[in-house]
Structure formats: structure tokens, C-alpha cells
Amino acid sequence: MDGKVRMMSMRDSYSSALIELGRKNHNVIVCDADLALSTKTKRFGMQFPERFFDFGIAEANMMSAAAGMASCGKIVFASSFAAFATGRCYDQIRQSIAYPRLNVKIVATHAGISVGGDGASHQMIEDMAIMRAIPNMTVIAPADGNEAEAVIKAVAEFDGPCYVRMGRADYPVVFDNLDGFRIGKAVTLREGNGITLVSTGVMLSETIKAAEILSCEGIDARVLHVHTLKPIDSDAISKASKETGAIVTVEEHSIIGGLGSAVAEVTSEEAPCRITRVGIRDCFGESGDGNELMKKYGLDADNIVAAAKGLLGAK
Amino acid sequence: MQDHSEELLEDLLNKALKIRRHIVNMIYAAGSGHPGGSLSIADVMTALYFHELRHDPKKPKWDERDRVVLSKGHCAPALYATLAENGYFPVDDLKNLRQMGHYLQGHPCMRKVPGVDMSTGSLGQGLSVAVGMAIAGRLDMQDYRVFAILGDGECDEGQVWEAAMAANHFGLGNLVAIVDRNGLQIDGPTEEIMSQEPMPKRWRAFGWHVIEIDGHDMNEILRAFHEADHVNDHPVVIIANTIKGKGVSFMEGTLSFHGSPPSKEQYEKAVGEFDRAEEKLRLLGV
Ligand SMILES: Cc1ncc(C[n+]2csc(CCOP(=O)(O)OP(=O)(O)O)c2C)c(N)n1
Ligand SMILES: [Mg+2]
Numbered sequence: 001m002d003g004k005v006r007m008m009s010m011r012d013s014y015s016s017a018l019i020e021l022g023r024k025n026h027n028v029i030v031c032d033a034d035l036a037l038s039t040k041t042k043r044f045g046m047q048f049p050e051r052f053f054d055f056g057i058a059e060a061n062m063m064s065a066a067a068g069m070a071s072c073g074k075i076v077f078a079s080s081f082a083a084f085a086t087g088r089c090y091d092q093i094r095q096s097i098a099y100p101r102l103n104v105k106i107v108a109t110h111a112g113i114s115v116g117g118d119g120a121s122h123q124m125i126e127d128m129a130i131m132r133a134i135p136n137m138t139v140i141a142p143a144d145g146n147e148a149e150a151v152i153k154a155v156a157e158f159d160g161p162c163y164v165r166m167g168r169a170d171y172p173v174v175f176d177n178l179d180g181f182r183i184g185k186a187v188t189l190r191e192g193n194g195i196t197l198v199s200t201g202v203m204l205s206e207t208i209k210a211a212e213i214l215s216c217e218g219i220d221a222r223v224l225h226v227h228t229l230k231p232i233d234s235d236a237i238s239k240a241s242k243e244t245g246a247i248v249t250v251e252e253h254s255i256i257g258g259l260g261s262a263v264a265e266v267t268s269e270e271a272p273c274r275i276t277r278v279g280i281r282d283c284f285g286e287s288g289d290g291n292e293l294m295k296k297y298g299l300d301a302d303n304i305v306a307a308a309k310g311l312l313g314a315k
Numbered sequence: 316m317q318d319h320s321e322e323l324l325e326d327l328l329n330k331a332l333k334i335r336r337h338i339v340n341m342i343y344a345a346g347s348g349h350p351g352g353s354l355s356i357a358d359v360m361t362a363l364y365f366h367e368l369r370h371d372p373k374k375p376k377w378d379e380r381d382r383v384v385l386s387k388g389h390c391a392p393a394l395y396a397t398l399a400e401n402g403y404f405p406v407d408d409l410k411n412l413r414q415m416g417h418y419l420q421g422h423p424c425m426r427k428v429p430g431v432d433m434s435t436g437s438l439g440q441g442l443s444v445a446v447g448m449a450i451a452g453r454l455d456m457q458d459y460r461v462f463a464i465l466g467d468g469e470c471d472e473g474q475v476w477e478a479a480m481a482a483n484h485f486g487l488g489n490l491v492a493i494v495d496r497n498g499l500q501i502d503g504p505t506e507e508i509m510s511q512e513p514m515p516k517r518w519r520a521f522g523w524h525v526i527e528i529d530g531h532d533m534n535e536i537l538r539a540f541h542e543a544d545h546v547n548d549h550p551v552v553i554i555a556n557t558i559k560g561k562g563v564s565f566m567e568g569t570l571s572f573h574g575s576p577p578s579k580e581q582y583e584k585a586v587g588e589f590d591r592a593e594e595k596l597r598l599l600g601v
Binding site: 029050051053055056058060061062063064065066067068069070071072073074076091092094095096099100101 | 378382384424425426432433434435436437440441443444445446447448449450451452454455461473474477478480481484485
């Protein structure tokens with residue numbers, strides 16, 4: 001990374017990647033549920049109107065129909081806000097998509113509290129918990145616009161149901177080169193043996209910032225980016241546990257059922273260590289400026305640093 | 316439109332009887348399952364698989380095949396019996412319904428059972444899936460048709476009407492829904508639990524071409540399929556008026572055999588009734 005922070009929209013990356021995929025493969029189909037302007041799938045719709053289906057405000061119908069298309073050989077991307085793409089159609093995803101292991105890619109935008117002004121109804125903080133619990137489902141949360149593009153291309157290649165989680169805002173760019181991106185393979189962005197900061201999704205940039213602050217204070221923090229929540233890279237997590245002895249997990253999601261839980265599951269079975277979970281502490285969000293909300297709910301570098309120090313002090 | 320030949324009708328009636336025997340045998344052997352709705356849809360299912368569908372049991376994944384979504388997945392015994400009698404898998408396997416380690420799951424699983432086009436069991440989703448299949452078929456410029464079989468109680472689910480809306484919106488002339496109008500759901504008659512009437516009017520209001528038939532009259536069933544075949548600008552719904560438990564006297568029109576197997580005595584009684592029905596068909600035969 002160079003000094004100045006470049007910001008980028010994941011949704012723009014998503015729609016560009018879709019258009020590229022659509023050009024290469026006529027089996028790529030995109031569905032939306034009256035949020036195509038917000039999820040930006042509409043850009044695909046303008047390019048390939050015959051392969052774009054807006055189902056109106058009927059997410060359940062969209063998910064089951066996506067399953068039907070996939071059963072006929074289509075690669076189907078189905079989008080809505082995370083709150084609705086998972087909350088309105090959990091059963092459709094479970095029964096019609098995951099159980100028959102169909103090739104539907106649920107790409108949800110507007111996840112987490114950084115949604116801002118719309119408030120708790122639209123700030124989805126339990127989507128990864130719900131999706132992770134469903135057998136056959138792959139769950140991925142990219143960190144920035146570049147990684148989002150790599151993820152979209154990777155899931156298009158992958159045969160099976162996937163849940164991809166994106167945020168609404170523009171996020172700092174962390175990745176320049178994604179040649180090595182592989183579903184299920186965590187990325188070490190910084191070596192260190194004092195503690196490991198494990199992040200997923202858009203929390204990566206704040207996590208790196210936290211590691212830099214800790215380093216100034218003499219704590220050598222490793223940064224492990226777990227973009228794929230399921231199947232999780234248990235080797236990288238166990239290794240971090242054994243080599244650093246303490247882990248802070250960081251996610252813009254409830255501390256129940258998401259990254260924190262997943263890491264605790266892996267370590268408690270394979271390599272126990274002390275863990276602190278930074279995330280939404282089992283409460284709903286509220287309206288406000290996205291960045292300010294992130295600070296208020298402890299999703300910033302300062303709070304990650306505090307969590308790390310607290311953990312090490314307690315060791 | 317011509318009536319179908321006596322020979323064909325008789326053949327289908329005999330087949331339907333066979334399917335009914337399988338249904339009762341399977342559920343009795345399994346000790347659980349749903350006889351009522353399986354028996355009510357048996358005639359329609361027989362006509363569909365032995366006469367109407369374009370399919371090839373030797374190639375269950377044939378791209379050009381007509382698709383069937385048994386949205387009322389609890390009636391899997393009717394589907395499995397029909398698939399087996401068509402040669403998708405050995406008839407002998409039917410006895411393994413619901414047994415651990417065997418592939419005939421209590422509700423249809425497309426990954427385990429040859430000929431099953433979609434996994435179902437959670438009511439209300441099958442018509443949406445069929446909408447997706449019909450869209451895919453059109454995109455691929457294939458002329459296959461998609462059939463979705465729904466229960467009348469199932470139509471309580473809002474998603475059915477989301478799908479009905481979408482099918483009309485997308486102009487899916489390659490889609491046929493069949494509603495097994497047996498008048499019963501689990502907790503009671505549909506009109507008491509959640510009324511479905513005016514059912515034909517509702518579907519019409521959603522832009523569908525509606526055909527109402529006696530779902531146990533083979534001639535009417537075949538005619539309905541024929542009519543559906545010739546409607547290509549609208550989705551078609553066939554409302555099949557049926558009797559839940561049809562073919563087993565003490566199951567007919569009852570709530571108690573929605574999801575319970577017969578006892579030993581009841582099983583034997585049912586077998587006796589099937590034997591007599593077979594004899595009757597034989598005597599009527601040409
Ligand atoms: C979403 C859902 N809710 C409840 C059930 C449990 N259930 C199984 S069958 C049934 C009644 C179905 O009635 P109907 O659609 O009329 O079927 P049929 O009479 O043909 O058996 C119910 C409520 C289910 N399978 N799925
Ligand atoms: Mg019924």
C-alpha cells in the first residue's frame with residue numbers, strides 16, 4: 001500500500017465483473033428484487049436485458065426461481081440488500097438452493113451498520129451467521145472493491161451455492177494484486193508473533209491500521225484476512241493460534257455466529273487460545289453517519305487496539 | 316378435440332391402479348408418509364408421466380425433457396411410484412421409501428433420485444422454481460414445458476401468488492400449474508382453514524388460462540393437457556377437482572390419512588379393494 005488511501009465501491013466492482021462475465025458466458029443470468037439501481041445489477045440489465053430479471057419486491061420468489069434457472073444449467077446471480085436477501089428468504093435458500101446444491105450466487109449488498117441513515121431495519125448483522133449454518137453454502141465477505149471483483153469471478157467459476165457479502169459504502173482499497181485469490185484460502189497481510197488480528201470483509205483496512213498502531217507500541221501483530229467464512233481456513237487459524245497465542249476477531253457483524261464464532265470453533269477444537277471478538281455486541285444498529293456508527297459500535301482501529309491490549313494484559 | 320381411445324384410457328386406468336397399490340404398499344412398509352394427497356394426484360400423475368410428458372427414463376438429465384416440480388413434496392410416494400413404473404429406477408426399490416441409507420427420501424431429493432427435477436418439501440416454492448425453469452427454457456430456445464404440481468392448501472402460501480404474478484408478467488406460455496383440489500389440508504377443509512374460493516377467478520385475475528376438470532376422469536385429464544398444450548401465450552393452471560385418499564374407501568375425504576400410514580388391518584382392506592378394482596377393470600376390458 002502507498003501512503004494515500006484510495007476509496008472504491010464494491011457495488012461498482014460487482015456490476016463491472018458481472019458485465020465481463022456476461023460477455024464471456026451467455027449462461028450468466030442476473031436477478032434482482034426492485035433494488036437493481038442500488039445493488040447496481042441494473043448495469044448488467046442495460047447490457048444484457050434478455051438475461052436480466054427483475055422480480056419486483058418478492059425476494060422469496062426470486063430465490064426459488066433462481067434455483068429453477070440454475071437447475072437448467074444457468075449461473076445465476078441474485079441480488080438484494082443483505083437484510084432481505086437472507087432475512088426474507090432463508091427457507092427458499094435452504095430448501096431450493098442449498099439442499100439441491102444449485103449454482104446460485106446470492107450477492108447481497110448493504111450489509112452491516114455502515115449502511116448508515118436507513119437504520120437497524122436495513123443494517124444486516126446476522127446474515128453470515130444464518131448463511132454459514134446452511135450445509136452446502138459457501139460464504140465470502142470481500143474486503144474492498146478489488147477483492148470483490150476477484151470474488152465475483154471466483155464464485156462464477158465455482159459450482160455450487162455461494163453467499164457474497166458486500167457493503168454499501170466506498171471502502172479503502174487494500175488489495176492491488178489478487179492473482180493469488182482462492183476461495184477458502186485466508187490471506188496474511190502482515191506477519192507477527194505477538195497476537196493475531198483476524199478480520200473479514202470491510203474491516204480489513206481498520207485491522208491493518210490497528211496492527212500498525214500496535215507495532216508502534218511494541219506489539220507485533222499478525223493480520224490474517226479471512227474472506228471466506230465457510231469453508232474456513234482452519235489451518236491458517238490454528239497456526240496463528242499456536243504461533244501467537246492470542247486472537248482478536250474483527251467483523252462488521254454480530255459477534256454471535258459470524259467470524260468470531262467460526263474462529264472460536266476452529267481454535268477450541270484444534271488449538272485453543274484466548275480470543276476477543278470485536279463486532280456488533282448482540283444489539284441492533286441505528287441511524288447515523290456510517291463512519292460515526294462504526295466508531296460508536298467499536299468497529300475502528302482504536303477499539304481493535306484496545307481489545308488486543310486487553311487480551312494480552314489478561315494472558 | 317377428439318376423445319382418446321378406449322384402449323389408452325383403459326391402459327392408463329390400469330396404470331393408475333398400479334400406482335395406487337405402490338403408494339399404499341410403500342407407506343405401509345415405511346410406517347409413515349402421506350397417502351391422502353398421493354392418492355388424490357395419482358390419476359393426474361399417471362396421465363402426465365405415461366402419456367403427456369416428453370421424457371426419456373434412460374436419460375433423466377436430457378436437456379430437452381419436460382420438467383416436473385412436485386411442489387407438494389409430501390406426495391413423493393406418488394412421484395416415486397410413477398417414476399419407477401416408467402423405468403427411472405427399479406420398482407423393487409420402492410419398498411425402501413424413507414429407510415436409512417436408501418435414496419428414496421421422505422420428500423423428493425433431486426440429487427438422490429433419478430427423474431426428480433427439483434427437491435421439494437417446504438410448501439409454496441415449487442411454482443417459483445418452475446417459473447425459473449420456464450425462463451431458462453425460453454432463453455435456451457428449448458421448447459420443453461414445465462409442470463408444477465401444487466396442493467390446494469399449499470396455495471395459502473403467499474409465494475405461490477408471487478410466482479403466479481411473475482409467470483404472467485414474464486409471459487410464460489411454457490408453464491403449466493396443476494392444483495390438486497382435494498379440499499383438505501392438515502387442520503381441516505381448506506374452506507374452513509383458509510378459503511381458496513373463488514379459486515378459478517383468482518388464477519384468472521393473475522392472468523392465467525384456467526382449466527377445471529374432474530381429476531379422476533382420465534379423459535378429462537388428457538383433454539386438459541391437450542388444451543394446455545395449445546395455449547402458448549399464457550401460463551396455464553389445471554384445477555383438478557379430486558378426492559383426498561381416492562381409491563381406498565376409508566381414506567377418501569378424510570383428514571386422518573393426510574399423513575398417517577394404514578394399520579395392518581386397514582392395509583389388508585386396501586389391498587382387497589385394489590384387487591376388486593383390478594378385477595372390475597379386467598371385466599370391463601376389451
Ligand atoms: C412451508 C410448509 N409448511 C407446512 C408444511 C407441513 N405440511 C405438509 S403437508 C401440509 C398440508 C398440505 O395440504 P395440501 O397442499 O392441500 O396438500 P394435499 O391435500 O394434496 O396433501 C402441511 C401443512 C410444509 N411441508 N411446508
Ligand atoms: Mg389438499
